[in-house]
Amino acid sequence: MKSYSSIILMALLFVACSDNISGSDITRDDATKGEATPLENPSVDGWKISGFSQKGPFVTGSNVSILELDSLTFDQTGKIFKSTIRSDEGDFSVSGKGFPSPYAMVQVKGYYRNEITGKRSSGPLTLNAFTDLRNREKVNVNLLTHLEFERVKALVYNGKSFEEAKAQAEREVLAAMAMNEAGESFEDLDIFKSGDGNAKLLAISVLMQSNVNVAGLTERVGKFSMELAENGSWKDSATRTEIADWACEVSQRGLLVDVRNNVLAWKISDTLPDFEKFVDVFWADNYGLGICSDANAGDTAVNVNPLSKQNGEKFICKNERWESADKKSNYKSVFGTMTDARDGQMYRTVEIGDQVWMAENLNYDYQTLQTHSVCYKSESGECDEFGLLYPLAAVIDSAGLFGNEGVGCGNGSWSMCNYSESLRGVCPEGWHLPSESEWFQLLVYTGGTVVVPDVEVVIYKNVQGINVDEYGFNSLGGDAFYATGGFASRESAVYWASSRYENLPSTMEIGTENAGINYTGWGFTSLHYVRCVKD
Structure with a gap:
């Protein structure tokens, strides 16, 4: 049996080049219709291949290559025809003559549009597809091919x-992603068309991308491909669970609408196909929850995956999808989502009164020579x-990565600290660090009342307890690291504020019964959480 390791494009002894794209233009409907033209002789004298290249779509100018493959061994013969992507829809057309073999590899390499961020990818990606030139004139190259x-x-x-090989491989790929057979060839699929097959393509593209960059995606799909080649399955439990945890989180928090809006x-x-239901199918299968349908509405199930960070969490079947049994549904505010363009992370947001807050703590990894963010006890x-x-220097953005107001501030001296309140700091573009008055506005709106026990600490207190979480603020924290050593408990959440008092940095501490701005006890090396408010 011959080796079947990855095909690598190498320097070729014979190169036949063609860039004939002057023929009739293709439409998106045409690109999914392969016209069978079987030949008695396996050779192909003249041929033309057109279609769409998608992760999201590859951008204009990306490279397209058609490589002839030996009809028996599928090794490259050395003949290659080249073209480029013609528009940001990812369309291409390549034609040529002189392929003795009917089998070819269609390869696309370039930047693509990322469904998670909505932006162009940070690096190039290569995708391949096998095709039979006798049977096709339209070939779509995508993550499934x-x-x-x-x-x-x-x-x-x-x-x-x-x-036979194509049919079996397609069944095995979908089975590995907990999805049944699409019934359509992968070469016919299009993320912008309706139907379950296209929905599964978009869902798998989203799942594989999830929380990684281009390098991480390349590694994921490479390992998946090689493992599938060996035994027809994907048994990388750690990666499957990492993706499932991400998918569950964004699904439960309603963040898949960001992906849909990005693509639209x-x-x-x-319009787009209903890819969200297949994202849910994937993580529910990984958790061992089983099928959720009208037939078992109201049933509960527990995540039994020991590798999952959600292990042991209970879910309930509602409206044909699994929902966390602990999920609050009686919030008094309006929720939304935002994506941090710097790293593609999605955050839930909440409108409380006249303000729009992040409904979760910032998780942007700030790393400079001067300072950096950290995980509590270095546990990811x-x-x-x-x-x-974040230490103060990272919060203020002392390195000037995103603005100049806090440059040089927070590294042990206030001599350079001339920033204004509500500066952006480490927050995403369009958001900023909340000032004392903005924190107080939040607390008063949610039922707090002002008491001033002394000149150094101002506390907002409500006898019934402040109600920020009833409005969806979702106060998360504790475990703040004090400059003097030691960690706070999870009974309260400590956040940085942009205000100063007599040149002392300030923080907002939110507990279960009271909250207040604190101007004492914090040093430049203290570590606290960040919650951003919209400009």
Whole structure:
């Protein structure tokens, strides 16, 4: 049996180049219709391939290559035809002559539009597809054609016909993602078209991207492809669970609407398939929850995946989807979402009175030579749940990564600290660090009353307790690190404020019964959480 390791594009002894894209333009409807033209002779004298390349769509100028493959071994013969992506919709067209073999690899390499951030990817990605030039004129290259690629080759080496290998590999890819057979060839799928097959393509593209950058995505799909090639399954439990935890979190918090809006904002299509239900299918399967349908509405199930950070959490079947049994539904405010363009992280937001707050702690990793953010006790799971802890220099953005107001401030001297209240600091663009007055506005609106026990500490207190969490603020914290050493308990949450009092940095501490601005006890090396408010 021959080796079936990854095909690597190498310096080729013979290169036949063609960039004939002057023929009739394709439409998105045409791109999903492969016209069978079987030949008695396996050679292909003249051919034309057109279609769409998608992760999200590859951008204009991305490279497209058609490589001839030996009809028996699927090794590259050395013949290659090249073109480029013609528009930001990802469309391409390549034609040529002189392929003795009917089998070819379509390869696209370039930047793509990221569904999670809505922006162009930070680096290039390569996706492949196998095709039979006798049977197709339209080939869409996407994440599913890439995931099946090595498996198809392995099955052909083991004696399967090309058609048998493609069909089996497609079933195995979808089974690995807890999804049943689409019924359509992967080469026909399009994330902008309706139907379950297209919905699964978009769902899997979103899941594989999830919380990683291009390098992380490349590693994920590479490992998936090679493992599938070996045994027809994907048994990387750690990666599967990491993706499932991300998917559960964004689904439960309603953040998948951000993904949908990002893709629609590209203005390629007015509608998208129902990919969200297949995202839910994936994480529910990973957690062992089973199917949620009208037949078992009201049933409860527990996450039994020992690798999951949600292990042991109870879910209830409502409206054909699993929802956390602990999820609050009686908030008094309006929720939304935002995406931090710097790292693609999505945050839930909440409108409370005239203010819009992040409904969770900031988790942007601020790293400079002068200062950096940290996880509580250096445990990454703490960051996933509670966000990062920041020293004053990071909060003020003393390195000037996002603005000049706090440059040089927070490293042990107030001589450079001339920033104004409500500066951006470490917050995402369009958001800023809340001042004392903005914190007080929040607390008064949610039922707090002012008491002033002394000149150094101002406390807002309500006998019934302040009600910020009833409004969806979701106060998370505790475990703040004091400059004098030691950590606070989770009974209260300590956040940085942008206000100063007699050149002392300030923090807002929110407890179960009271809250207050504190101007004492904090030093430049103290670590606290950050909650941003919208400009």
